Amino acid sequence: MNNIVEIKNLTKIYYDKIALDNLNLKIKKGKVVGILGPNGSGKTTLIKILTGLLRPTSGEVLIDQQKIGVYTKSIISYLPDRNYLYKWMKIEDACRLFKDFYADFDANRFAELLDFMQLKENMKIDTLSKGMHEKLNLALALARKAKLYILDEPIAGVDPVARDQILDAIINNYNENSSMLITTHLVSEMENILDEVVFLKEGRLVSKGNAEQLREEKGKQIVEIYKEIFAQ
Amino acid sequence: MQFDSNLPIYTQIINLLKTQIAAGKLSGGDKLPSVRELAKELKVNPNTIQRSYQELEREGLVFTQRGMGTFVTQEQTKMQALKKSLALEVVNNFVTNMHKLGFNNKEIFTMIAELVGEEKK
Numbered sequence: 001m002n003n004i005v006e007i008k009n010l011t012k013i014y015y016d017k018i019a020l021d022n023l024n025l026k027i028k029k030g031k032v033v034g035i036l037g038p039n040g041s042g043k044t045t046l047i048k049i050l051t052g053l054l055r056p057t058s059g060e061v062l063i064d065q066q067k068i069g070v071y072t073k074s075i076i077s078y079l080p081d082r083n084y085l086y087k088w089m090k091i092e093d094a095c096r097l098f099k100d101f102y103a104d105f106d107a108n109r110f111a112e113l114l115d116f117m118q119l120k121e122n123m124k125i126d127t128l129s130k131g132m133h134e135k136l137n138l139a140l141a142l143a144r145k146a147k148l149y150i151l152d153e154p155i156a157g158v159d160p161v162a163r164d165q166i167l168d169a170i171i172n173n174y175n176e177n178s179s180m181l182i183t184t185h186l187v188s189e190m191e192n193i194l195d196e197v198v199f200l201k202e203g204r205l206v207s208k209g210n211a212e213q214l215r216e217e218k219g220k221q222i223v224e225i226y227k228e229i230f231a232q
Numbered sequence: 233m234q235f236d237s238n239l240p241i242y243t244q245i246i247n248l249l250k251t252q253i254a255a256g257k258l259s260g261g262d263k264l265p266s267v268r269e270l271a272k273e274l275k276v277n278p279n280t281i282q283r284s285y286q287e288l289e290r291e292g293l294v295f296t297q298r299g300m301g302t303f304v305t306q307e308q309t310k311m312q313a314l315k316k317s318l319a320l321e322v323v324n325n326f327v328t329n330m331h332k333l334g335f336n337n338k339e340i341f342t343m344i345a346e347l348v349g350e351e352k353k
Contacts, residue, residue: 032277167275172268174278192241192276212240212280219238 003062004029004148004179005050010059012045012203019045021203023059030176032193034211035183036222037200038230043183044081046200047152050181051078064147074103077146081153081183083133087126091119091136102144110143116172117165131162138166142173149173149180155189167193191222199229241276245284253293253304254315260306264294 005027012020020042027033035043048054049061052068063072085094091114098105114121117135128136138154154170155163170180171193184190191197191211199207206229211222218225235241252258264270267285271278285302288294292310296302305311330340 164275168272171271171275171278174271192235192274192280195277195279212242212283215238215240221235221238 002028004064005181006060006062006065008060010046010049010061011057012042012049012054013057019203020049020056023203023205025198025205025208027179027181027196029179031195032170032174032180032182033196033198034187034190034194035181035198035200036185036187036226037183038185040202041200042203043200044152045203047078047150047181047183050150051076075147077102077104077141077144077149079137079141079149079151079154081156083137085125085137089125090121091123091125092121094125094136094140095121098140098143104145106143106145110139113139113143113169116169131158134158135162135165135169138169142169145178147178149178151180151182153183153185155184155186163189187226188221188223194222197222199226201229235276241280242283242287245270245274245276245281246287249284249288250293250314250318253311254318258304260304260308260311262304263300264302264304266301 003026005025007023007025010020010023010025011018023042023046035046037043045054049056050063050068052073061068064075066072085097089097095107095110098110099107111121114136117132117139119132119136119139123132125133125136134154134157138151141149141151151170155166158166167189170182174180182190182194194211197208197211197214198205207225214225215221220228235244237244239247249258249264258264264285265273267278267281270281274281285294285296289296289302292307293305293314294302295305327340335343
């Protein structure tokens with residue numbers, strides 16, 4: 001099978017709020033897919049279900065043809081949208097933690113990525129700026145040899161130079177054997193690195209397709225299509 | 233580079249490379265940057281660059297040598313045709329814009345003749 005992710009009739013309800021409404025989606029191997037939508041559209045809920053942090057209310061999710069569990073967690077490298085490292089740690093401690101946790105964590109690759117991001121192993125976590133945090137977390141996520149990378153808002157709130165470094169790292173990491181799922185509301189900054197785009201609005205999938213095909217059909221960049229869908 | 237026109241990214245990259253070839257920034261036989269290099273430089277998905285290269289190859293403007301990379305064609309006729317088609321596009325746009333401004337063909341001729349004549353002196 002060529003699909004790394006298959007989502008069928010996925011619904012997630014928090015008490016009386018519908019976060020995801022009967023979502024159907026297939027993601028092919030080797031693609032960079034952008035999940036686009038404003039805050040509160042269900043992007044992070046979807047990701048938390050894929051990573052096994054939340055259980056769906058109903059519906060089915062298969063990753064590499066398996067139900068969410070130990071195997072799927074072992075092949076997914078997840079960049080959360082918030083910091084999760086302890087403040088007392090240095091970068092080298094975070095590296096050791098990842099090495100212990102993940103069999104596919106490549107310390108050499110991590111060292112390369114750190115160097116590329118201009119970070120040093122002896123830096124303390126609580127002295128890092130927001131942009132440095134984001135770069136460190138991305139370096140940790142990309143240093144794993146995962147089948148599926150899930151990046152939640154990888155460039156939110158970082159300056160243009162750090163943003164370029166992050167985009168470079170993502171492009172460098174691209175290979176045909178792994179797939180990437182990236183959520184963002186910073187569409188113009190990210191759209192050029194996406195193969196496919198999925199538009200989420202209030203928990204519903206309102207549009208999806210190949211990014212270049214959409215540009216061709218609509219005669220517009222993705223950010224303009226995004227504005228059309230969400231501006232009201 | 234900013235991609236902000238209404239064209240797909242791969243078309244914009246094709247146009248960029250064509251202009252570089254026509255302007256002689258890339259000459260016949262020159263090696264194009266690798267897909268990954270250009271992807272990094274322009275900050276676009278490598279698949280998009282790949283598609284641009286494939287399209288240019290289909291048009292006969294570049295050729296691929298296995299394990300070596302992609303090179304600009306050395307066929308003079310192709311180069312000439314490319315230059316001509318790009319120039320034609322510029323002239324077409326110019327004429328369309330002049331018509332929009334309300335100039336007729338004769339006035340356009342006179343204007344160009346004056347301009348080119350002045351540059352000669």
